[in-house]
Amino acid sequence: MMPSPTQVVPSGPHVRLSRVGGDARPAAPVRIVHLGLGNFFRAHEAWYTDQAPDSASWGIAAFTGRSVDLAEALTRQDGLYTLVTRGPGGDSCSVIASVSRAHAGTDHAAWLDYLTRPEVVIVTITVTEAGYRRGADGGLDTDQPQVTEDVAALRHDLACPVVTTPGRLVGGFAARRAAGAGPITVISCDNLPDNGGVVARVVGDLARLLDADLAAWIEQNVSYVTTMVDRITPASLPEDSASVAEQTGRADSAPVVTEPYTEWVLSGDFPSGRPGWDAGGARFVDDIAPFEQRKLWLLNGGHSLLAYAGSARGHETIAQAVNDPLCRGWLEQWWAEASRHLTLPAGDVAAYRDALLDRFANSRIRHLLAQIAADGSQKLPVRILPTIQAERARGRLPTGALRVLAAWINHLRGAGAPVKDAAAGRVTALASAPLDQAVRDVLRFLDADLADDSAVVAEVAELSRRLAVE
Secondary structure (H helix, E strand, C coil): CCCCCCECCCCCCCCCEECCCCCCCCECCEEEEEECCCHHHHHCHHHHHHHCCCHHHCEEEEECCCCCHHHHHHHHCCCCEEEEEEECCEEEEEEECCEEEEECCCCHHHHHHHHCCCCCCEEEECCCHHHHCECCCCCECCCCHHHHHHHHHHHHCCCCCCCCHHHHHHHHHHHHHHHCCCCEEEEECCCCCCHHHHHHHHHHHHHHHHCHHHHHHHHHHEEEEEEEEECCCCCCCHHHHHHHHHHHCCCCCCCEEECCCCEEEEECCCCCCCCCHHHHCCEECCCCHHHHHHHHHHHHHHHHHHHHHHHHCCCCEHHHHHCCHHHHHHHHHHHHHHHCCCCCCHHHHHHHHHHHHHHHCCCCCCCEHHHHCCCHHHHHHHHCHHHHHHHHHCCCCCHHHHHHHHHHHHHHCCCCCCCCCCCHHHHHHHHCCCHHHHHHHHHHHHCHHHHCCHHHHHHHHHHHHHHHHC
16 A cells, blocks of 8 residues: 655755655655656656665655646655556556655645755756747747736735746746755756757746846856657556556555656756766757757657547547558658658667657557647647758658648547647637638648748648548
8 A cells, every 4th residue: 555645844955754654765855846747757757766876865846737636646645656667568567756745736835935945956847838838939928818917926926826837937936046045957848849948938038027136046046958858658547546456456546657668868057966867767968959859750740640640530549540551651751751850860760760660559558649639739830840841941842741730730620639729719710711721821820931832731731631531
């Protein structure tokens, strides 16, 4: 059985939180704060931290987005949970102990408290692409109502509860400055190119709206690390807990199922130290862009294609879609186009593609297409558009890449998985026009140059028609 709730004791750089039973190690002192408590974080960063030889010194306090359910479930289990590594031939179960405390995202007082502690030296983030609240220019979108509300709240009081990721970070950094707690590192683990730069931009934009001195302090004391993350981790299912109980004899209301493959590449400075993530295979590089592009275009771009085109053909999971010969052919065509613009050695790219086919085909990982289909308006510009732009610059019409856009437009028009998107109201309205007009309007939403490219518009419209009958 998982143990009873964590006993709260005084905290500090050398103080551990006691766990009251079970098979766990003592909870490590909190030195990392994470925003976006969910399955991917628990299968990835928390796993790497658990694997570190100095894990006993690097506990994580993890916050949900806004909900309380997962935080409450993990608190009842002392932060412990079972990671089920699910390969084609069977499962491997391990207890992950790196989450020392779990909090609801609404617990803003706890968030601020952690950021005032000198021993807390890293903030990590998994909030999805939409969570950074960016506008068309890549900066903070001050037209979003929640951003506007956060700006007003922080102008009134920098310790006010806020709801956006930039607002939470700026509020936390203001508290840290006031406490004299020293430098800190921010690590984004979301699927965005130059994700460290993305965080720096939106945080800087918000801070400058509030207080020039605070903005200057942040610029001097906050280091932003860019990362590439890779581990397929589906949403949890009710039967996962039953499976864990059967395999381990342990009751766990918050297990995580993931695949055997994992990769983490990081680039940037850690002025106040970091765990020994290298022990789990994390790599630290000077230039992360080649790794970002490989993963975003091949894995994530492939996921988007299968999510929209595969769900329209009646498939529910990645494994079902990739085993459909038609979908697999579309995937290979997309990969061939994208691979032409990757800068890693051709042999490495080919090996990665082969590994992806094996990973996608693992039917024991139930990765739902409906989950992957969410927020296409945020994902497609970074996963698909760079290849289209590069191909058009060379005079080629990339049918494989344009098919992804066509499948997304059909998705917005009601084909396949339900639409769940941060810009759903706007993009579904654009897509509701007669097809030829809808294609032009949706492409203009993504990139004005695409909408002005008559060959692209005609090809996407034709692909949309074909997909509707294939």
